Structure formats: C-alpha cells, structure tokens
Amino acid sequence: VRGGGAEPDGQLSLDEAEAPADPAADARLAWELAGRQRELIEEFGLEPLLNEVEMPLIEVLAAMERVGVKLDAERLAEIGAGMAERIAQLQAEIYELAGREFTIGSPQQLGVLLFEELGLSRKRRGKTGYSTDARVLSQIRDEHEIIPRIEQWRELTKLKNTYLDSLPTLIDPETGRIHTTFNQVTAATGRLSSTNPNLQNIPIRSEVGRPVRSCFVAEPGHLLLSADYDQVELRVLAHVAGEDVLREIFASGEDIHTATAAEMLATDGREIGPAERSKAKMINYGIAYGLSAFGLADRLSIPREEAAAYIDRYFQRFPAVQRFIDETIERAEREGRVTTLLGRRRNIPELRSSNRQRKLLGERLAVNTVIQGTAADIIKLAMINCHRALADAGFATRLILQIHDELLFEGPETEIERAREIVVGEMKQAFDLDPPLQVEPGVGPDWLAAK
DNA sequence: CGGGACTCGC
DNA sequence: ATGCGAGTCCCGT
Ligand SMILES: [Mg+2]
Numbered sequence: 001v002r003g004g005g006a007e008p009d010g011q012l013s014l015d016e017a018e019a020p021a022d023p024a025a026d027a028r029l030a031w032e033l034a035g036r037q038r039e040l041i042e043e044f045g046l047e048p049l050l051n052e053v054e055m056p057l058i059e060v061l062a063a064m065e066r067v068g069v070k071l072d073a074e075r076l077a078e079i080g081a082g083m084a085e086r087i088a089q090l091q092a093e094i095y096e097l098a099g100r101e102f103t104i105g106s107p108q109q110l111g112v113l114l115f116e117e118l119g120l121s122r123k124r125r126g127k128t129g130y131s132t133d134a135r136v137l138s139q140i141r142d143e144h145e146i147i148p149r150i151e152q153w154r155e156l157t158k159l160k161n162t163y164l165d166s167l168p169t170l171i172d173p174e175t176g177r178i179h180t181t182f183n184q185v186t187a188a189t190g191r192l193s194s195t196n197p198n199l200q201n202i203p204i205r206s207e208v209g210r211p212v213r214s215c216f217v218a219e220p221g222h223l224l225l226s227a228d229y230d231q232v233e234l235r236v237l238a239h240v241a242g243e244d245v246l247r248e249i250f251a252s253g254e255d256i257h258t259a260t261a262a263e264m265l266a267t268d269g270r271e272i273g274p275a276e277r278s279k280a281k282m283i284n285y286g287i288a289y290g291l292s293a294f295g296l297a298d299r300l301s302i303p304r305e306e307a308a309a310y311i312d313r314y315f316q317r318f319p320a321v322q323r324f325i326d327e328t329i330e331r332a333e334r335e336g337r338v339t340t341l342l343g344r345r346r347n348i349p350e351l352r353s354s355n356r357q358r359k360l361l362g363e364r365l366a367v368n369t370v371i372q373g374t375a376a377d378i379i380k381l382a383m384i385n386c387h388r389a390l391a392d393a394g395f396a397t398r399l400i401l402q403i404h405d406e407l408l409f410e411g412p413e414t415e416i417e418r419a420r421e422i423v424v425g426e427m428k429q430a431f432d433l434d435p436p437l438q439v440e441p442g443v444g445p446d447w448l449a450a451k
Numbered sequence: 452c453g454g455g456a457c458t459c460g461c
Numbered sequence: 462a463t464g465c466g467a468g469t470c471c472c473g474t
Contacts, residue, residue, distance in 0.1 A: 106471055107456055126456070133457060158458055162468055189465060191461085198467045201460035209459080233461090233464095282463095289463030298462075357462080368464040372461095376465095404461045404465085 049343050053380050054184065060387045060399065061182045061192075067398050068177035069199070069216055069410070072446075073168045076215045080164035083156050083208075090153045097146040104153055107132045118144055155208060163203065163212045170197050182402070189369050190344045190376040192402055200403045204451070214448035223416045223443050225397070226450040227423050228406035229379070230438040231256050233288050236374045239433045240341065241324035245317060250435035257281040263317040264310065283314055287321065288371050290364030325367050332366040340373035341431070342381075378437070379405065382430035389422050408447065416443055 020026050041050055095101045098117075102109045111130035114120045120143045124131040134151070141147045170178055180199045182192050194200040202216065203209025218224045229235075234256055238246035249259040261272045261280035270276075279300060286296055297307035315322040329351075332338045337347045346369045350362030383402060386409075390397050397411025397419035407427065411419050420441050427439045444450035 103471075105457095105469090108471080128455070131456085154458080158469080161470080162459070166468080183466095187465060191465060193466050195467065198460085201458090201467065203459065205460080286463055289465095291463040294462045296463085360462080364463065372465060375461095406461085 044345055045343060046345065049377075053342060053377065053384070056384045057184065057380050060383050061184060063387065064399055064401065065179050065181060067400050067410070068172065068175055068179040069400050069408075070177050070219055071167060071171060072215045072217045073171060076164055076168060076212070079211050079215070080160055083160050083164065087153060087156050087160065090149050090156070094146055094149050094153060097144070097149070104150065105157065110150070114140075114144075114146075118146070120144055120147075155206065159203065159209055159212060167197060167215075180401075187376075188346055189373040190340065190380075191372065191404060192376075192380075194401075199401055202447070204448070210448060213451075214446045216447035218410050218445055221413060222410055223413045223445060224447055224450040225409040225411065225416055225420055225423065225441065225443050226406060226447065227409075227420070227427055227439050227441040228403075228451075229375075229427065230440055232375045232378065232405045232437065233371050234284060235433060235435050235437065236341075236371050236378070237288060237321065237324070238435050240370060240374065241318075241320045243318050243320035243324075246321070247435045250438075257284060260284055260314075264313045279310070283310060287314065287325075288368060290367055292360075328370055329363050329366050332362075338366050338369050338373075340370055340377050342374070342377040344373050344377060346373065375405065378431045378433070379407070379427075382427045383407065385426040385430060386423050389426050390419060393418075393422060395419055395422070408450075 041047055091104065094104055098113055102113060104110065108129055110132045114132065115122045115130045120140050122130055123136045123139055130136075134154070137147055137151050137154075141151070167178065172179055178197065178199070180194045181196050182194055184192060186193050192200075203212045216224075231250075234246070235250060237243070238250060245263070249256055249263075252259070255277075257277045257280045258272055260283065261276040264280060264283070265272065265276050282299060283291070283296065285291075286299075291311075293304050293308035293311055296302075296311065297304040300307060328338065332348055333351050336349070336351065337345055339345045346365075348362050348365050348369075350358050350365060353359045353362065379402065383399060386407065387399055390399070390409075395411065395415055395418070397409050397415060399407060400410050401408040407423065409419065409423060420443060424439045424441050428437050430437065442450045
C-alpha cells in the first residue's frame, strides 16, 4: 500500500480524496515485486515457511481482527474517573513541593527541577540531559517527598492516557468491539505486532494497571479462555542447544528459576529463597537476550566480578548453552544470517561491523533471534492448528488475540471446557520440542480472571 | 512531522 | 554495556 493514507497501520481508506492517483501502476508494482520475491523465497528455501505457516496464518489473523474483543466501557470509565481525581491531587502536591508549576510530563523540565533546583543526586545522563526514568527515580525516592508523587503521577497518567481514555474511542460502533490490526511483517524475528490499538501490551504486572485488563470481557453467555506457553523461550533454548540439564529440570516439573538457582548457587547447601530465585530468573532471561557481566552487575547492583562469576557458573552447569551461543555466533559471522527452527531467516550485518559495540549487538541479535523467532514459529503453528481444530469440531469458540506466548479465545460457556482441551492439545503438539511444550490454560468472564 | 524519552507488554 | 514491539507526550523544526 502506498503511503499517504490516514491510517497508521496502512489500512485502505475509502475516502475519494485518498484514492491512489494511479491504481494500475500500483498493481503493476505489486506484480513486479511478487515475481522478484518469489525467486528469493525459492533461493532461500523459504517456500515451506511461506506455504505452511505465513500464508495459512493470514486468514486466521483476518478472522481474529474481524471478531475483535469486547470491552466493558462503563467499567473502564469508572476506573478512569477515580484515576483522574488522584492525578489532580498528585499534580497539586507536586507543584506545592516544587514551589512552582511546570510540565511534569517534560523530562527536560523535570530534570532541571530535581537536579538543579532541588539538588537531588544525579544518576545517569541521556543524550539530551539528566535521565529521569523509573530506575533513577526509584534510586532517589528517599531524597525528597516529591519523588514518590512523580512516580505515581507517571504510572497513573500512562494508564489513563494510553488505555483508559484511548481504548473506548476505538470501539467499533458497528460491532461494539475493539478490532486491532495484527502486523505479520514488521518484527525482525517473526513475531506479530498489534496496532490501533496495541492489544499486546495491556497492563497486568502492576496493581493499579491490572484492573484495565479486567475490562476485556466475554459476551453474555460466553467466557474467555487464555492459554499460555510455560517458559517457551527457555524450552526453545534447551531444545536448540540440546542442553540435557535444562531438559531434566523441565522434565522434573520444577520451577525453572528456583532450579537454576539451586544449580548455580546452592552448591554449599544454602537455601534457595526469593532473592536467589530472582537472580536466577534475571540470568535465565539475560542469557536469551545476550546479557553481559556488566549488564547483570548493573541490574543486580553487585560488582562486575561477582556477576561474571554467576555467568561462568551458569555456563558450567549448562555447557551446551555455552556451545550453542558460540556456534550460533560463529556461523552467523560466516553466513551473515541466522535461521530459526522453521527456516525463518534474518540477516545480521552488525556482525561485520568494525565498531565493537555494534559487533556485540550483532552477537546478541544472532542468539536472541533464533530463540525468539523459533518461539514465534511455534505459536504461529499453534494458531493455525487451533483455528482449524475448533472449526473442525464445529465449535463457536474463536481465537481473538495472540500475545507472543499466549492465545486468547472467546466461546460459549457450554463448550468452553471442551474447547480448552482442544486448544491445550493443539498448542502442546504444535511442534515436537524436547523438552516438551507445556501449556497453562485458564477460563473466566474477563481477561484478568482467565489468567 | 519526526526524534527522543518514557513506559506498557512478552 | 539484555532481545522484540507500540503509544503518548514533549519539543524542535
Ligand atoms: Mg507464560
């Protein structure tokens, strides 16, 4: 689609004013491009991925967009009203403590106030001035009463502006539901993305944000079914690396982060508590993202030597992960690209960079793309199979959202338990992974309750 | 209009 | 100096 349309997601508008000036030229362009793309697809061996995954997925995504998801606008408005009061109160207190009015939402003005006028500790600098991000604010929280109020103001205005005020305006008057657009081709790893609105970043982690999620509801007589993969990226890592110790942890059904902590930290018989689990969790995820000793030290607030020792210990316990990372990078350097389990391909020109920082970025991209991209391959297969299996069973349960490792369905309460069995089976069998895929289903009247 | 800072999700 | 996205606001152009 040529640029110039009003819709940010590229959807066609029927406004005559926005009709393409030369539709025949556009059609010839698409034809010409298709021919060239087909050659490359064949050359790269991408036909199976195209024909078995991406093409069949198109109608699944179209159906999801068409069905949409129901939003309880009244409940959303109630939450928003309470929040507006609290924001106004916070704003007044912030001005009072600042001794003047200013634009709280301007990091630049906020930096001047905090670090010049109030003399609080400067932590990090960005490109343009003092950083005032959430990490900095939490570090100086005890230095001035204004800080916790600014933190709360940030959290509440974010929720209100991005979700509470915006989502109701996107309810389609025809259907009374929200219809996102899933983009199949924007993410470099093969993930989907969601726009207008983005329904892949609805709050769940914070206490105040969580009620927003409960505003996504099932129709009367229906229920929502949420099914998410348990630790899919770490299972993919264990599979592609062939790491038997990691496989055994998954086979035992233990909590992966607690077990990793035990492997790494408890050799002297120390107890594994929440602090140890939290460290292991950061390392587990960090490995998949290419975390360095420097980065880990920063996040755990420990010396770099100690962080390096943790990482060494991790690779001692999981040596196949170390080999996988090294071999993935070496191969990517030779070939200039990586591929996922289903053959999805990403060029990584950063690996040929003479700039050290850029080269290291290339190494992280190489490893992460294999893991994240393979997980994306798997859930796409699951979507196709769930969609087909539910249709074959004659069920009215519909797939409505994908959130990277989670599928959300809506269906009549009379069939939802049978739908759950179909969905869990299809998701688990989507790919023959070792360790096996595990799926955690939940059912409820709203999205929060279903998790 | 676009970049930067920030924050939401996985 | 840990990956992938999107939306909002501010601010300079
Ligand atoms: Mg999960």
